[in-house]
Amino acid sequence: MKNRNAAESARDERITTIIQDTVKPIVRKIDEEACYPLEFFQELGKSGLLHSQDVPEQEVLRAGAHLVEETAKTCMTTAFNLWCHLAALTYVRKSANPFLRERILPRLENGGLRAGTGLSNPMKYYAGLERLCLRAERVPGGYIVTGQLPSVSNLGSDHWFGAIAAVDEQCRIMALVPCSADNLVLKEKRNYLGLNGSATYACEFRGVFVPEEWILSEDADHFVKQIRPAFLLYQIPLGLGVTEASIQAIERMQGKQGGCNRYLPVQAEELADELFVLRKATDRLIASADLQDRWHDLLQVRLTAVYLTSKAAYAGMLHAGGAGYLQHSDVSRRLRESFFLVNLTPTVKHLEKLTKEAPAPSCCPVPDPPLSTLQIEA
Template sequence: MAHTDRLQELIAEKLKPHVKRIDTEAYYASDFLKSLGQNGFLDSSEGIPYSREVMMVEEIAKVCMTTAFNFWCHLAAMTYIRQSTNLHLKEHLLPQFENGSILGATGLSNPMKYYAGLEKLHLRAKKVDGGYIISGKLPSVSNLGDDHWFGIVAEVDDTRRIMAIVPCRTEGLSLKGKAEYLGVNGSATFACSFEEVWIPDNWIVAEDADVFIPIIRPAFVLYQIPLGFGVTRGSIDSILQVCNKQMGCNSYLPIQSEELEEQLVTLKESVYDIAKAGPSVGDWEELLKLRLDATYLAAKATHGTMLHQGGAGYLMSSGPSRRLRESYFLLNLTPTVKHLEKLLHSN
């Protein structure tokens, strides 16, 4: 069976029945996320399947961007290990990430802002025999759970930072759940406090994070872009559902499905070209622009859908209102639109 067919089956069986619970009750769709690896979608033994993984984010986001965001977190964590030179991580941990045994998270919101000159690093690292001691706090890390791992960057001194991947059940690491957001509360988001957490050398992704971050950033951003594609596609479908209601008066609205479709097709062509070739450091600026354009398009599409749907869309439980809230999360997902605008205008 083709990957796309099997993916649609999994979405129908394990995700669609739970979308309202995810949105209103902060339900976390871990079984669905693990099923993606269990069905062989993430195997990189014959090369990293960028195009397939980008397509998966898009297809999941059409139905539930919260869960697609969780999947992006997992893809980001895998990217760190896939690009690492640490053979222990590649041989022992990566297969479990790819087969669905373990779920991963990114933990790099603060570091990405640090490298853009927006924040100071929140974590500190002290070198000890066989590893490092980590202290500090991360305000928000998503896609976490008892058997999950997530990436971190910590400062050793003014001249060096390290990157590691850490299991949630590590001694000295405490997690506090966060579910008071406008939307995306089913994302398993926690504040993480490190109180002298020992990180062995086997968990070190890169001894020099300053060199490593530019290597992993292109895939980090590439995998985010289809979040916007899925939300935009879902919004277009919602517009088409009501185009003939109330004597066709929606045709007078300023945002129409044809315009959104045209912009979506153009953006997708560029993104899938990069995915097919494999994202590289040289694609960085183009990926930033594509990420920004896809995010603004999703915001435009969700706003347009609310206008087309009218009162039906104004219900808290409606698909259009959920996608509207999801689009606001996408505007504020690191790199945020402010972050992206700064990077693009300072280059």
């Protein structure tokens, strides 16, 4: 146990150092100038923090979730990019494709390559919200894919991303596609309220040839059930990190203007208590023998994380007062980050639909919809 604790402490020190050295100095540039935190990913890879070979799956999940949370405390844009990368890592780790596992996965884990998810539209398709945007035609050696994905994040010239395309009514395939593929046209999108440093692009497939070595699965319907638990789980610490940062900011502002913040309806102690419960629920999910069996619980924890993050970020603005209304303030940035989390696939509407269709879970309290709605709209 002593050696394990020493190893965890050393890992935490590496994480802190990387975030302090490569993210914290450029948070404003990331938020305001759409600066991409390339050095962060390179240093993560070099440090071995993304390594998964011979590591139990639960440990991989736990380490990834912790890394996302620690990053989100400083910058949720960077943490979101990291989530994109971890989701793509999950796709390759779950695939049986030898080319992707032997040639691409090591480079994704050692900082040589980066990747995005590309599954916003497919996740909505599987929930009955949208039609699939991509179509695939079987040809010798692979598929020809056409269509357009409206938004895929964490992309760049040497990045890869996941994509699902319909071959016919019964068959859908999933592939990992490089941004450098012929006949793939990327158009950058920067007109968001926040997270413009997320390297988000519209991706148009103008007859892109996808060879068999890029295919993650020729049965996407089954494959999605394997990858979606980690896809969702890695999103939860985005909210945990922003909530923790908001609590810390509220605590620092306790003595402002003669201590009048104590009269505000939401205090740090209440948020900390709710965060503690949410963290425990997340830990229990990670410790589950099979996350696929806990899918409905996972949905509820993810939904609760959204509402708590919105509550904490809004409370941070109230405690900051006029200082929080400044354009460059950290509390206003966190408020915008919380708005993004509301709209990250699966969105609040998407999650509410799925949870209302599912049995009530036992691992996390159900949020109060009227209060949560008030806090998001405020």
